[in-house]
Each structure stands twice: as structure tokens, then as C-alpha cells.
Amino acid sequence: MRRVVLLATLGALVLPGTAAAARYAVGIEQGACFRAVADRVRVATGGQVSSLYPLRALVVRAPSVAGVGRVRGVTYVERLRSRRLAFVPNDPLATKQWWLTADHAFDFWPNGLPTLAPVSVGVIDSGIDAGHPEFQGRIAAMQSFIGDDPTDVTDEEGHGTFVAGEIAAATDNGQGIAGMGLSAQLVVAKVVRSDGSISLDAEARAIRWAVDEGARVINLSIGGVRDPLDSRVDSYSPLEQAAVDYAEDHGVLVVAAVGNGDQAPSMPWNYASYPAALPHVLGVSALSPDGSIPAFSNRDAFFNDIAAPGDQMISTFPRTLTDHPPPCADQGYSTCAGPDYRDAEGTSFAAPQVSAAAALLLAVRPGLAPEQVSAVLERSAADLTPATGCPRCTPGRDGLSGFGRLDVSAALAAVAGTPPAADRYETNDDAGTRAYILYGRVRNVVATLDFWDDQIDVYRIKLQAGQRLWASLRGPAGTDTNLALWRPGTARVEGLSPQVQANRVTQSVRAGPNESFSYRAVRGGWYFVEVKLGTPGSGGYALRLVKSPLPVG
DSSP: OOEEEEEEETTEEEOOTTGGGSOEEEEEEETTEEEEOGGGEEEOTTSEEEESSOGGGGOOOOOOOTTTOOOSSEEEEEEOSOOOOOOOOOOGGGGGOHHHHHTTSSTTOTTOOOOOOOEEEEEEESOOOTTOGGGTTOEEEEEESSSSOTTOOOOSSSHHHHHHHHHHSOSSSSSSOOOSOTTEEEEEEEOBOTTSOBOHHHHHHHHHHHHHTTOSEEEEOOOBOOOTTOTTTOOOOHHHHHHHHHHHHTTOEEEEEOOBGGGSSSSSOSSOOBTTTSTTOEEEEEEOTTSOOOTTBOOOTTTOOEEEEOSSBOOBOOGGGTOOSSOOSSTTBGGGSOTTTTTBOSGGGTHHHHHHHHHHHHHHOTTOOHHHHHHHHHHTSBOOOGGGTOTTOOSSSBTTTBTOBOOHHHHHHHHTSOOOOOOTTOSOOSSGGGSEEOOSSEEEEEEEEETTTBOEEEEEEEEOTTOEEEEEEEOOTTSOEEEEEEOTTOOOSOOOSHHHHTTEEEEOOOSSSEEEEEEEOSSOEEEEEEEEEOSSOEEEEEEEEEEOOSSOO
């Protein structure tokens, strides 16, 4: 569709030239999305457009258009050559899946669903009803990490089957619901015990197993409370962190629910749960049908990355848990479940949609790295603001909705172009064994940083006593990027305690993205070079490290 720039005038918008001879849809562009507002716009003879919106509401950034150029205070219209309807699956319960429309789940393929390469998705949860008709041919591997029988993945709770259905229930098969991950193959790990608790050891082993079984995406609709102000409540686990790092190191994206306030000390709760609050994990908050963020969805300025529908949800459910009086027509679906899962709510049910979207991106572009998939999903999300129904959301990234609402169609369109750069050095987020080892006297490193997902990179280099190191950095444009060197034996490069800070031997103190330092080693050993993004932003950086020859005078 041809886009034409409109010049803003007092009380009206005017189409340039003779363009008004055709029908147009006037709208607002938000990222990759175009929201039509034609019902509030009238196009008069001669091209004058009267709007019921304040003109400022229609003023957005506009690309240069031949013959018009870039103009202050502009929007544009889109010529309606033809209107394509979105694909609608024939699954009878799909009409109750309001999030399929909200997520633009199938809009990228208006003429019918494509045949895509299979992508394995790990579901670390309460098990699955493996004999459910919706999962025929959709389960690649199953294992239990609780009890004595590793083959018993029976879902006695319903949570895992619910999550699995959102991702991989058969679509357009004329029965039940429509899953969003069209070619998703499930790798199911049962970790939830009969009392509803989850052993961290079981979770960590399940994550590693799912990776080894070939999962490209792992969904964790589970979590433990995070409270950085109270260590007695905070549930951070190095074991969980190591398992998540293992997944990232093997090219697997981990998606996790940010957690629910009714499971935290208070509601709403201002911190995402673990593992959503770990680096590189894509944290997902919930969204209500009216576009607002429900009170139960945890807030977090850093670790809440994206929002997806998580209220008034339906999905598959274990048939043994729906086969009870009174009679219910939709056996095997949550519409026949008990009150906890009928019209279910929770961030647990928002995360699977993002996992399914990630699987679609990988089906289209199998070579994408986890950080590329995460970046595409975040940057293609539709911003949530009061104008879109979220009264407390602010323009741009915020603690309630992250980058905004999941938009599957926009994400697929984005990967059709040039995706963000990959970073082969991950997961190098701290000192110690997590730092990436660099050998050689001269090293040039090209990598990426993201203020919210990957704020710190650390490299380990060996210096002899008396040897000098020169370090220079070109960080992402428009940011304040920091460069520091830490002494041998440093375990962590974060923290304000005197013990932590005492391990830093030198740093660059310039403002802006470009930094450098020179340091002569007092003693030999493995030092740590830290690159940190100090202000919001993201992008690539170039780091150059040069060690002086030995011996040094």
C-alpha cells in the first residue's frame, strides 16, 4: 500500500497533490503497527481531511516520501487498494480466544496457514495429558523429574496442559482451541509436586534436559519471589541461574512469567519473579481484554520485558479433570475445569503466547540466536498507553508492560528484514567462570549490550606482573557506556559494598559511549574487563584490548 504524507493544518489534514481521488485509511503508526482511525476521519472533495482526533494525536514520525520530504507535524494515510482479511481458524473454541486477535496471531498469513519447519519448545511445568487429541503428533519428548517413574508425566494439576495447549494445540483442525505455535513440538518436563511446590534441583535438571533434547525455546510459567530489599524473602538461586545460562549458551531462548502478586508479599508487587528476573530471560506480564494491566501482574522496571493476554483465558485441560458432573460439552478444555482454571488468569498464561511467537520466528528464520529473537519480539511490540486502554502505562517501555503488547504479525514482518545483531560471547554477565576468556596479545571484540536484557559483559584476560594493558571501547551511540578492570579473584562486578568495589583496579570516567584506560599489572593473574551500559539503550560495541610484549621494563 502506498503511503502519502499529510501536512498538519489548523483543524484539518490536507492530502497533497491529487491523491484524494482514491479511498484512504487515516491512522496512527506505532512501531511496525498501523492503527486505522478512519471512523473518526472524513475526506472531503479536494483532499481536505477533517479529524475528530486532536491533531496532535495523529502527529507521529513519518518517513520521507518522494516529492514531499520530512515535515514537522505530519502523519500519513494509506491508500486502500484492497483489504485482506485475517485468517480465522475453524477450531470452535477459537472465538473465545480473544488473545488471538489481540496478538495478531495469524494475521501474517491472511490466506491460510503455511507449512513451517518444526521447532521444539520446552514446557517445564506440571506435566501434560499426553493422550489429548490436540497433542497428537505434537510431543517430541517427555520426562518427569519428580517421583520414581521418569515416564510418568501425568498432569494432576492442569497447569502444564493449559500452558502446552496455548503453544501447541492443533490449529484449524475443527476441534477445541487453536494453538499459536503452528509447528511447535513439545518437550515436556514434569517438575511440579503433588503439593504444588517445585524443587529448584528438579527445575534446573529439567531445563538442561530440555536443552539436550533439542528445545529452541523453553517456557517457564513458574517462579519464585524476588525482593532485592529483603534477602529473607528473595529466592535467587545460583543453581537456577546456571541452568538458564546453560540454555542461553546452547542457543535456547528462555521465556518466563513475571509472576503474580497474590503469590508475593503484597499485590501489586514491584519485582518480577525469578527466573524472569535473570539476565537474558524474556519476562512476560499479563494483559486484560480492555488493554489494561491487571493488578495481579507483577511490575518491574528492568525485568518486565513484554506483555501478553493473561486474563479470561481458556485452553486444553486434562480430560480426567473435566470428566465430572454436571455434564459439560467441552471435555478436555478449561471451560469444563474447576473455578481456578475456568476463565483463568495469571502471567503463567501470558508467557506461553510469547514462547509460541518465538517458535514461529525460529521456524521462519532458524538461524536466529536467542538474543535476536528476544529483541525482535520486544521491539515489535505495540506500545501500551492510556490511549490504548492502559491508564497507568506510559509511552515507551514501562514497568507494567515492558516494551508493550506482543504483536506476532509485526515480529514476523521484522525478521523478514535484517534482524538485530547476534552476540557470540554470551552469557558473559559477571566475573569468575561466567566471564568469556580472551587469549592473545591483541583482541578485537564486536558484541552487543541491552540496558534491560544484557547490561553487562565481562571478559577474562591473563596479565603477567608488570605487563601493561591498553583498552579502548566504542559503545552504542547515544549511550553512556562504562569500561572497567577488576583484579584477579573477583567473583562479582556488581554491588556497592566496599568489598566488591575494592576489587576494581581502574576504570574509564568519560561521559558518553567511548571509553579507554591503560593499566600496568601489579601482579600476574586473570583480570576481568567489564563493559557496562549505564543509560537506557541498546546496540553494538567494539572493544579493543592490547597487551604489551614481555618482558616489560
